[in-house]
Amino acid sequence: MSVTIRVFAEADTEAVLALWREAFPEYNDASRPHRNPRLSIANKLGTQPELFFVAIRNDGDxxxxxxxxxMAGYDGHRGWLYSVAVAPQARRLGLGTRLVRHAESALAAMGCLKLNLQVLTDKAEVLAFYERLGYRADAVVSLGKRLAVQESEAVV
Known part of the structure; x- marks a missing residue:
């Protein structure tokens, strides 16, 4: 499969949403409003949009x-990797690895020395993928807190 990786363009929105809803079933769960993929895209376009990558197929029908x-981010201290998704028909062809390496290279060019990511604990196959790429569990506890956002501030 011939694929090009490039920076996301707003015209990609609907196709990315469709891919994410397929790759991340939790995005289809209305009881998890913090998993709003449209809001994720809008927020990323407001912060380091140059670190939002899409893989485009270049062959066939x-x-x-x-x-x-x-998606990646860098705060000057650590980098983060998010929303790595590959369409089912493109899996096991090295595309996930290419996307991760592309993001790593972009972050390294910015001076990033450490990259973090989080994987849901029930995603054993995803954990194995990242372990094959050299990622290891850090001796830390990941903490999180949901912050209330005014409805008028939320992008829909």
């Missing part, structure tokens, strides 16, 4: 189809 994504 699906030329131009989005078959993968990766």
């Amino acid at each position: 699906v030329d131009g189809a989005i078959v993968g994504t990766a």
